[in-house]
Amino acid sequence: MTGSHLPPSFRLAYVPGVTPGKWVRVWNERLPDVPLELVAVPAAEANGVLRDGGADAGLVRTPFDRGALSAIPLYTETTVVLVPKDHLVTAVDEVSLADLADEIVLHPLDDTLEWEHPPGRPALERPATTADAVELVAAGIGLLLLPQSVARLHHRRDLTYRPVPDAPGSGVGLSWPLADETPELVEEFIGIVRGRTVNSTRGRGRAQGAEPAAERPAPSAAKRKPAGGTPKRPAPRRGAGGSGGSGSGGGRRGKPRRRS
Known part of the structure; x- marks a missing residue:
């Protein structure tokens, strides 16, 4: 989009557990004149931040x-159950939802997992946030299902987690406000997260990429060295009178005569 007006920076919102660092590094290499500003937002507020113009795009969780x-899905995270380290669940490598049927399972108000029927037994009250629920797990009040990256984010020495393969996963995607035409810088970031190279990315990244190096002419045949290197000169042949030689003019000498 040649000649289009560009904002002074690109604001990227991201939710807990999502790590945009690798994409930010590529952005800084391709668009060094357009700073990328990271905006950390709670998962439950991410859509509202984008709707209100608080960011140009965001790495958000479903729904x-x-x-x-607008949104494009990027990946789906494994769901895990967070438990105290001495819980019976730690004796196995993974857990099913049926294994949690008799457990109190906390369901925080900012939960991003889409449940038809939350597993386990409900707590008396729903924690306000995931961070509050983690504290309750540490206190032995109940267990918590959450995306694996969020469990790592809330790492504690007294807690651990196990995968729950039959639980719904947590989808992560790139989202931005609806528009008749996708903004140029959003297109740039879409190309980065989808792994496009600098030559295939639409927009400014390609224009600012390094120009291909000019091809060097091949060396002329006259200047090329033979494959075997410089040939060795043959050793000179020794003449007939040389030491150790046996040329045609060198006959055998007779015995010396005695003088009388």
């Missing part, structure tokens, strides 16, 4: 607000 935002 996406398809009514007001």
